Amino acid sequence: MRKMSKVLDEEFQRFEFGENWKVFRYDCEESGYHAIRNSIQQTRAVDFLGVFEERECYVIEVKDFRGYRIRNKKRLTTPELAEEVAQKLRDTLAGIIAGCRSNNRSGPWTDLERALIAANGDVRIVLWLEDDTATDLQRWKQQLSTQTQLIKQKLNWLRVRVFVVSQPTYADCPPRLRVSNLPGACGHA
Amino acid sequence: MKLTSLDLERFCAFKRTSLPFSPGINVLIGANGTGKSHLMKLLYSILKANEKAEKNDPHSPNTLTTLLAQKLVAVFRPDSMRPEGAPKDELGGLGRLVFRKKGRNSGHVKLASDAGKLQFTLTSLGRLKNLEDALPSGGAALFIPSREALAMYEGFVGNYEKRVLSFDETYYDICVALSSSPVRGPWPKEFSGLNTELETELGGRVHEAGGRFYVYSSDGVIEAHLLAEGLRKLASLFRLLQNQSLTSNGFLFWDEPEANLNPRLVTLISRILRRLANAGVQVFVTTHDYLLSSELSLAAEYARQSPEDLRCEIRFFCASRSAGGGVEIESAATLPQLSGNPILKEFAAHYDREQSLFKGQ
Numbered sequence: 001m002r003k004m005s006k007v008l009d010e011e012f013q014r015f016e017f018g019e020n021w022k023v024f025r026y027d028c029e030e031s032g033y034h035a036i037r038n039s040i041q042q043t044r045a046v047d048f049l050g051v052f053e054e055r056e057c058y059v060i061e062v063k064d065f066r067g068y069r070i071r072n073k074k075r076l077t078t079p080e081l082a083e084e085v086a087q088k089l090r091d092t093l094a095g096i097i098a099g100c101r102s103n104n105r106s107g108p109w110t111d112l113e114r115a116l117i118a119a120n121g122d123v124r125i126v127l128w129l130e131d132d133t134a135t136d137l138q139r140w141k142q143q144l145s146t147q148t149q150l151i152k153q154k155l156n157w158l159r160v161r162v163f164v165v166s167q168p169t170y171a172d173c174p175p176r177l178r179v180s181n182l183p184g185a186c187g188h189a
Numbered sequence: 190m191k192l193t194s195l196d197l198e199r200f201c202a203f204k205r206t207s208l209p210f211s212p213g214i215n216v217l218i219g220a221n222g223t224g225k226s227h228l229m230k231l232l233y234s235i236l237k238a239n240e241k242a243e244k245n246d247p248h249s250p251n252t253l254t255t256l257l258a259q260k261l262v263a264v265f266r267p268d269s270m271r272p273e274g275a276p277k278d279e280l281g282g283l284g285r286l287v288f289r290k291k292g293r294n295s296g297h298v299k300l301a302s303d304a305g306k307l308q309f310t311l312t313s314l315g316r317l318k319n320l321e322d323a324l325p326s327g328g329a330a331l332f333i334p335s336r337e338a339l340a341m342y343e344g345f346v347g348n349y350e351k352r353v354l355s356f357d358e359t360y361y362d363i364c365v366a367l368s369s370s371p372v373r374g375p376w377p378k379e380f381s382g383l384n385t386e387l388e389t390e391l392g393g394r395v396h397e398a399g400g401r402f403y404v405y406s407s408d409g410v411i412e413a414h415l416l417a418e419g420l421r422k423l424a425s426l427f428r429l430l431q432n433q434s435l436t437s438n439g440f441l442f443w444d445e446p447e448a449n450l451n452p453r454l455v456t457l458i459s460r461i462l463r464r465l466a467n468a469g470v471q472v473f474v475t476t477h478d479y480l481l482s483s484e485l486s487l488a489a490e491y492a493r494q495s496p497e498d499l500r501c502e503i504r505f506f507c508a509s510r511s512a513g514g515g516v517e518i519e520s521a522a523t524l525p526q527l528s529g530n531p532i533l534k535e536f537a538a539h540y541d542r543e544q545s546l547f548k549g550q
Contacts, residue, residue, distance in 0.1 A: 124547065136525060138533040141540035142479075148543065163547040169540070173548045 010047050011064040012185035013130070013167075018176030022112055023050035023058075026092060032099030032113070036091070044088045045095065049112060050174075057116045057123045058174055059092060061085050064130040066186040076131065076143070082150035085127055089155065122161040126174055127151060132186075134168045141169055190304045190327035190438070191471050192232065199288035199296035200311065201227045204515035212303075213466035213501035216485050217475045219508030220531045224516050225475040227265070228508075229332065229442040232473065233359065234260040235300055235307060236330035236440055243326045257309065258283055258317040263358035264332075284315035288515065300324070328439030328470075331366055331429060332359040335445040339421040339428075340414040342367055343400050366434035367425060368397070379437040379468035380430055382498060383461065387427045390457060391420060395427045402428070418449040426461065437469035447478035459484035466501035479532045486524035507531070 006017040008025055017023045026033060027045045037043045048060040063081070065072040075081040099113045116123060129147065134140040144164040151162045167179055191212040197203045202224040208215075217225040238257035245256075267282030287296040299308040302324055309320040334357075338345075342364050348354060349361045376384045388394060393406030395413070402413035404424060413424055429435045446458050459481055466472050476482050482505070488495055489503040504520060507527045511517040521527045 138530065138537040139525060141537040142533055145536060145540045145543065161547055163544060165544070169544070171541070171544055173544045175548065 008048060009182060010062040012066075012182045013062065013064060013128075014180050014182055015048070015060075015062075015128075016178040016180075017050065018178070020053045021050055021176065022054075023048055024112060026095070032095035032097070032102065033092070035098055035102070036095050043095075044084075044091045046085075046088045046092045049092075049096075049116065051112055051115050052175055054115070056175075058126060059089060059116075059123060060126045060128060060174070061088060062128045064185070066130050066132050072131075076147075079150050079154070081127075081129075082147060082154045085125070085151050086154035089125060089158075089160075093158075122159055124161045124163070124174070125151065125155065127162075127164040128166065128179070129164050130166050134166055137168055140166070144169060190302045190325055192300065192302050192440070194301045195228070195232065196299040196301075197231075197297070199294060200231070200298055201286055201288065201296075202516040203518075204288060204511075204513075206516070206518045208506060208518055209504070209520060210471075211502040211504035212471055214462055214472040214474065214485060214503045215506065216482060216503065217473070217506045217508065218477070218482055218527075218530065218532060219475075219506075219516075220510075221477075223508035223510060225508050226335075226444050229444060229473050229475060230264045230357075230359070231261075231298065232300065232440075233330050233332045233442050234264045235298075235324075236327070237362070239307070239324050240326070240329060253323065254309070254317055254320045257320070260358070261286060261317070266357045282315065283311060283317060284313040287311050287313045302327070328436045329434065330440040330442065331363065331435050332442040333363060333422075333425065333444065333446070334359045335448050336360075337418050337421050337425070337449070338363045338367065339402055339425045340418075342402060343414075363425075366432075367402075367428050369432040369434055370397075371428075371431040372433045376430065377433070377437060380464075383430060383464050383468075384427070386457075386461070386464075387423055387430075390423055390454075391416075391427065395424045395431065397428075419451060419454045422446065422450065423454070423457075435465075435470065440471050440473070441465060442473045444475050445477065446474060447476055447481045452480050455480045456484055459488070460499060463488055463495070463499040463501050466503075467498055477532060479536060482524055482532060489523045490525075 006021055006023060008015045008023065026047060026049050033043065033045045046059050046061045050058040050060065052058065065076065096113045096116055099110060100117055127147065129144065144166065147164040148162055151164065155162060163173060165173060170179065192210050194210060195208045198205050217228060219225050235257065238253060238260040241256050242253040262283055265286055267285035287294050294313045296311045297308065300306060304325045306322050307324050308322060310318050312318065338360060345364045346361065346368060349356065391404055393404045396403050396405055402424065404411050404413060404416060413421055416424065435441060447455050450458065455478060462472050462474060485503055486505065492500065504522065505524050505527055506518050506520045507529050508516050508518050509529050519527055519529065524530060
């Protein structure tokens with residue numbers, strides 16, 4: 001099994017998870033995702049699954065629209081993005097259950113999946129969203145609040161906490177996480 | 190005539206401020222107690238006094254100075270405590286509209302239009318003086334207060350004239366305006382489309398009978414005071430357009446139109462305001478509403494994409510308490526261009542509170 005990494009790159013950002021995190025890229029060979037995708041090709045997946053301090057379960061999806069504002073404008077101004085996140089979560093939950101019921105797997109990856117299933121508290125869904133308009137912080141926070149509400153609506157069939165966050169609005173939520181830009185961020189080569 | 194600017198020195202909460210107006214819609218935002226309604230009441234009082242002076246017999250002792258002083262007192266309703274040393278013959282309380290400080294003080298108001306200007310001084314002793322210049326006659330000014338007037342209409346005018354009621358004169362004025370009978374014939378072409386839009390939303394037309402208002406629809410007749418408050422606001426507007434109290438060269442002051450309106454009607458109000466401005470009405474509106482202010486800002490930001498009949502100039506004003514005391518006003522062409530926006534600030538604080546709760550156990 002691939003060694004668990006605490007530094008994960010996604011799109012043009014580096015996510016450095018601090019101590020007490022167990023975190024995985026979900027789109028990997030070991031997860032149940034590929035087993036489902038082999039059968040149902042439209043299956044989608046979130047970016048990261050993680051557990052903080054053995055008790056807080058996180059599902060993290062990353063979207064970076066910087067430099068692609070026009071192309072992604074509709075996704076931000078309609079419920080489209082919320083629906084996409086909800087679909088990915090739905091498929092991810094199916095993958096997690098598949099992973100837990102698989103006879104072929106064991107180890108920390110499965111432990112994480114089991115922790116997510118057994119989570120006493122709410123599973124925390126985080127959409128990490130970057131966009132060019134984030135320069136106006138107050139307006140950006142209002143947009144993130146709206147996205148949070150839209151995702152909550154799409155996930156009203158599930159007991160989860162939802163939050164949409166970005167680099168400029170990050171205030172230790174999720175905890176002990178450092179996010180930085182990689183070369184090519186903001187749409188620049 | 191369109192109002193172009195207002196300069197204030199030591200008036201109410203304003204130490205010194207200047208507002209450049211749009212000929213279309215002027216949107217005032219700001220926390221409670223920052224003088225937004227006072228600004229609108231001042232403009233309204235000047236225009237109403239000017240209207241009355243125009244109609245006055247030139248030999249009447251009621252000069253514009255007297256009429257304006259009377260109107261300011263009736264609209265602002267300051268306490269009539271007479272400061273020590275104030276002459277007995279002056280209107281009680283007028284001096285309380287001057288920026289408060291120890292000792293005697295005076296405030297100055299200068300209102301400019303594209304066709305003339307008017308300025309005057311108010312003293313803390315309650316004297317209105319140095320009235321200079323004059324505004325030409327323009328269209329009528331209407332002030333729609335934040336509390337809906339249609340439900341209180343029955344008997345209000347008569348009662349207000351006979352008794353001491355705790356309503357300022359904007360309520361009396363709007364009820365008088367509502368009481369005028371509809372004008373025969375079709376609506377003025379500038380407002381074509383508005384009647385259909387309002388009628389569709391109300392489900393019928395507005396009529397007055399026996400001192401009460403009703404909406405006549407295909408489903409029957411409903412008393413106006415049984416309508417939802419948001420719809421009563423639309424019914425009032427319908428009546429004011431129907432009886433031509435509001436005309437295309439007029440002025441509309443609307444204090445918090447969003448009060449008791451659901452978001453869909455707020456969007457409709459935004460469109461109606463733009464139609465009115467497009468037809469030539471100069472609009473002044475105060476709001477605490479995120480949706481209304483954002484809708485109007487979008488119209489300003491994407492002006493070229495607006496349909497022809499909704500196109501108008503819009504300007505935004507934000508009133509805020511300054512560190513040195515008093516209220517300052519910032520203005521901009523769009524909402525995001527304002528450096529402060531108390532509505533957005535609270536939404537951002539809401540986001541921070543949610544982040545904090547999300548982290549908790």
